[in-house]
Amino acid sequence: MRLSMLPQVFVQMFKKPFTNKFPAKYTPSSTTRFLENVQNGKTKINPPVETPPGFRGKIQYDREKCIGCQLCIKVCPSGAIEFKPEEKKIKIFLARCTFCSQCNDVCPVNCLSMSNEFLLADTDKYSKSLIVE
Amino acid sequence: MKQQITKTTYQLPIGPIHPALKEPVMFEFEIEGERIIDVNVALGHVHRGIEWAGMQRNPIQILYLAERICGICSYCHPMSFALAVERAAGIEVPERAQYLRVIQGELERICSHMLWAGVAAHEIGFDSVLFLTWQMREKGLDLTEYLTGNRVTKGITMIGGVRRDITNDMHPKIKEALQYFKDNFEKLRHIFLDDKTFKMRSQNCGVLTKEDALKLCAVGPTTRASGVKKDVRLDQGYFAYGDLDFDYVTPDVLTGEVHGDVYDRIIVRLLEVKQSIDLIEQCLNLMPSGEIISEPKIPKLLAILKKLNGEGIGRMEAPRGEVIHYVKFTGQDSPYSWKVRAPTYSNVLPWIPMLKGGQIADIPIVAASTDPCMSCTNRVAVVHNDKRYELDKEELHRMSIEKTRRLMT
Numbered sequence: 001m002r003l004s005m006l007p008q009v010f011v012q013m014f015k016k017p018f019t020n021k022f023p024a025k026y027t028p029s030s031t032t033r034f035l036e037n038v039q040n041g042k043t044k045i046n047p048p049v050e051t052p053p054g055f056r057g058k059i060q061y062d063r064e065k066c067i068g069c070q071l072c073i074k075v076c077p078s079g080a081i082e083f084k085p086e087e088k089k090i091k092i093f094l095a096r097c098t099f100c101s102q103c104n105d106v107c108p109v110n111c112l113s114m115s116n117e118f119l120l121a122d123t124d125k126y127s128k129s130l131i132v133e
Numbered sequence: 134m135k136q137q138i139t140k141t142t143y144q145l146p147i148g149p150i151h152p153a154l155k156e157p158v159m160f161e162f163e164i165e166g167e168r169i170i171d172v173n174v175a176l177g178h179v180h181r182g183i184e185w186a187g188m189q190r191n192p193i194q195i196l197y198l199a200e201r202i203c204g205i206c207s208y209c210h211p212m213s214f215a216l217a218v219e220r221a222a223g224i225e226v227p228e229r230a231q232y233l234r235v236i237q238g239e240l241e242r243i244c245s246h247m248l249w250a251g252v253a254a255h256e257i258g259f260d261s262v263l264f265l266t267w268q269m270r271e272k273g274l275d276l277t278e279y280l281t282g283n284r285v286t287k288g289i290t291m292i293g294g295v296r297r298d299i300t301n302d303m304h305p306k307i308k309e310a311l312q313y314f315k316d317n318f319e320k321l322r323h324i325f326l327d328d329k330t331f332k333m334r335s336q337n338c339g340v341l342t343k344e345d346a347l348k349l350c351a352v353g354p355t356t357r358a359s360g361v362k363k364d365v366r367l368d369q370g371y372f373a374y375g376d377l378d379f380d381y382v383t384p385d386v387l388t389g390e391v392h393g394d395v396y397d398r399i400i401v402r403l404l405e406v407k408q409s410i411d412l413i414e415q416c417l418n419l420m421p422s423g424e425i426i427s428e429p430k431i432p433k434l435l436a437i438l439k440k441l442n443g444e445g446i447g448r449m450e451a452p453r454g455e456v457i458h459y460v461k462f463t464g465q466d467s468p469y470s471w472k473v474r475a476p477t478y479s480n481v482l483p484w485i486p487m488l489k490g491g492q493i494a495d496i497p498i499v500a501a502s503t504d505p506c507m508s509c510t511n512r513v514a515v516v517h518n519d520k521r522y523e524l525d526k527e528e529l530h531r532m533s534i535e536k537t538r539r540l541m542t
Contacts (some may be wrong), residue, residue, distance in 0.1 A: 004328045005261050008320070018268060052275075054297070056282040071432055077190065077197035100197045100288040105296065106431045114282075 022048045051116040056099045058117040059092055061132045065111035066090065072103035072112065084133075092132040095125035141165060145493070149178040158481070158505075164493065172488045174481055187471045192218050192438050193431060195471065196290050199458070202473060204285055205248060208241045209451035210473070211290040213458040216371065216447030218292050221462055222438060227424040230294035231373040232416045237280070237289055238372070238449070239409040239416075243314065244273040245452035246354075246402040246409075249504045250325065253399065256497040257334045258534030262324055269317050276310040279303070292434060294426030304417060314410050318403075325399050326387075333540045335395035339487040339499035342393055349482040353454025354405065355503045357383050358398040360391035365450040372449075377415050379408055395502045402504075439466055451476050453504050477505050494536040497529055 023045045028034035037043040051057065068088030073081045080096035081103065104112045122130055147160035157178035163171035183202060187195045192214075199211040212234065219226060226234075247270035254262035274284045281287040281297060289296050299307070325331055341351065346359035356363050362381040366374045382404045384390075384397035391397065428434045444461040454476030463469040480503040487499050 004324050005259070005265075008265060008324070009261050012265075018271070052279045052282075054282045055278070056288065074191070074435070075193045075431060077194040098197055098286070099283065100286070101282070102193065102197070102288075102431075 020049050021046050048119075051118065055116045055118075056101045056114045058094060058115050058120060059097065059103070059132055060113045060115050061090070061092060062111040062113075063089060063133070065109050067109055067111075069108060071106045071108065075102045075106050077102065089133065093125070094120060094130040094132060095122075142170060147496070149175075162488075162493075162496075167492045167494075169488050169491050169493065169496075172485045174484060184471050184473060188467055188469070191435060191466050192292060192468065193435060195468070196292070197286075197288065199473070200286050200288065200290075203475065205245050206241070206451045206453070206456065206475070207286050208237055208289065209449055209456050210458070210475075212238070213447040213449045213451075213456045214460065214471075215290050215292045216449060217445040217458045217460040218438065218447075219445070220447065221443045221445030221460060222292075222441050224293045224427055226294055227427055228373070228421050229298075229423045230425045230427075232420040233295045233299060233425060234372045235374060235377070236299065236413050236416045237287070237295070239412045240273065240277055240280070241287075242409045242452045243406050244270055244277065245504075246406050247273060249402060249452075249501075250321070250399070252501055253395075253498065254325075254331075256501045256530075256533060257330070258530070258537045259330055265324070266321065269314070269321065272310050272313050276307060279306060291426055292438070293428050294424070296426070298425045299417075299420075307413070307417065311410050311413060314406070318407055318410075322403055325403060326396075330537060330541070331399070332396065334498060334537055335399060335502075337392070337394055338495055339395045339491065339502055340393050341483050341487050343391070345486045346393070346483065349486075350479050351454075351483045351503075352476050352479045353450070353452070353504075354382075354398060354401045355454065355480050355483060357381060358391075358401045359393035360385065365448055365455050369448055373416065373419075376419060377412055379412060382408060395498060398502045438462065440464060444470075453477060454480060477503070480505065492536070494529075494532045497533050 023038075024034060024043075025046055034043065038045055066089055068083070068090070070083055070090075072090065073083055077100060078096045078098050080093050080098070082091045082093070084091055099114070101114050104110075104114060120130065124130075142163050142165045145160075145162040145164050147162065149157045149159045159175035159178065161173040161175075162169050183198065187198055190198060195214060196211045199214045200207045202210045218224070247266050251263040251266040251270070254260070254266065277287060278284045280299065280303070281289045341355070341359045343360045345351075346356045346361050351359070351361070352363065360383050362383065364381050365371070367379075367381060382401050384392070384400045386404060387400050428437070441462040442464050444459070447458040447460075449456055456476055457472075457474040459470070459472040459474075460468050461470040483503065484500060487502075488496065491499060
């Protein structure tokens with residue numbers, strides 16, 4: 001049959017776009033000004049699609065619970081975790097993290113967990129928001 | 134007087150970085166006008182040293198490295214590695230984990246084939262179908278994210294089992310997604326198999342005969358489309374596939390005859406999507422309760438693997454064909470050797486008989502029809518009468534669209 005896609009295309013024309021316009025509905029003329037306005041509470045971010053339960057986002061580290069066993073360092077596939085010998089605690093570089101959550105599984109005291117935070121883009125790989133300690 | 138040399142054929146080098154095939158690979162075409170009369174393929178332009186990197190890591194770390202060999206086969210590579218390690222160490226995988234592994238594998242197959250179908254449509258210039266299939270694939274990716282935690286790098290594999298269970302409260306969402314695929318399958322089948330545009334571009338184009346498929350050791354849907362009954366899931370019976378009811382997918386199931394052309398490859402992949410939906414449903418019904426991993430304590434598992442002496446091979450049917458991982462341990466932290474053979478390696482040589490006798494405008498769709506799994510982009514340099522000009526991806530794509538238009542009128 002010829003043009004079998006045509007009915008589908010017509011149906012699609014009257015449907016709402018599937019894309020979630022994140023972070024803003026229309027491209028702002030200045031991204032930095034837009035972000036400033038968001039921080040000052042003048043404009044709101046169009047929320048991203050919700051993450052499912054069990055999503056592997058930014059690592060959260062419970063410093064008090066950590067016993068410094070270094071098992072997480074042994075299994076980390078990208079070498080994102082550093083040991084601080086004097087305090088016997090760890091430091092996680094998120095710029096290297098692959099979000100596999102293997103360290104969460106191996107931790108004997110469950111001091112690591114995955115949050116659903118995924119907006120981690122930064123210009124500096126050693127910025128404060130990209131280091132968990 | 135200077136003698137005029139007349140040549141009837143010209144050479145058309147494509148690659149090492151290339152048009153539609155998304156992998157650095159070198160082609161040398163011998164062309165006569167528009168017709169391809171000879172092809173030469175050279176591989177080996179994307180050596181990333183991933184196996185060497187693996188030899189510096191312990192098996193648990195390699196699982197995540199193997200996941201990054203390919204973005205679309207991000208489940209079958211680590212799983213195949215895990216199979217190899219399990220065989221080397223003699224680890225028994227619990228029955229429930231075997232079923233869970235099948236579910237994840239088949240879900241990946243659905244996503245991969247849907248992606249391929251969209252790419253194939255794009256290659257012939259039928260972009261509205263690309264968007265339709267990828268919209269459906271989105272549902273598959275959502276389900277993957279729901280089951281494993283991420284859309285692409287699933288991180289579900291573990292040596293001796295899987296990392297995440299499918300609980301009863303997850304069933305409705307899986308069933309809903311499967312129902313969506315079933316509802317839309319007919320629409321997709323109608324567009325891909327009945328549409329005139331697809332038929333005229335894919336029928337009798339890129340033909341791979343059964344003899345050639347056997348001789349060149351093609352794997353996966355490429356070989357099945359030529360009528361060869363070859364499927365690791367049935368031949369080897371790993372995971373829980375032995376308990377499930379399914380059969381080889383060859384194009385004669387639907388049309389009654391085998392041509393081995395691009396159209397047949399579309400049929401095979403579409404039918405495999407349907408088969409995968411059915412397999413997931415069977416697994417959900419048959420899955421016994423119990424453990425999902427044989428050794429939940431990872432430090433203990435690592436200690437076992439450290440003492441290990443021996444080698445193992447893991448074979449499984451990836452969406453594109455058979456993937457093989459070989460691993461050898463000599464009692465050290467990291468394996469002594471690790472070798473990966475991805476399905477595309479076997480599917481490259483069949484390009485030669487497929488492309489011979491075809492047209493330049495058919496190169497994108499024929500090359501894409503084996504679903505080559507590679508890295509991206511490129512350009513073609515054409516040398517014609519000592520004058521060098523370039524054919525880039527856009528140009529080839531435009532030629533492909535033009536051919537479709539020409540055939541329409």
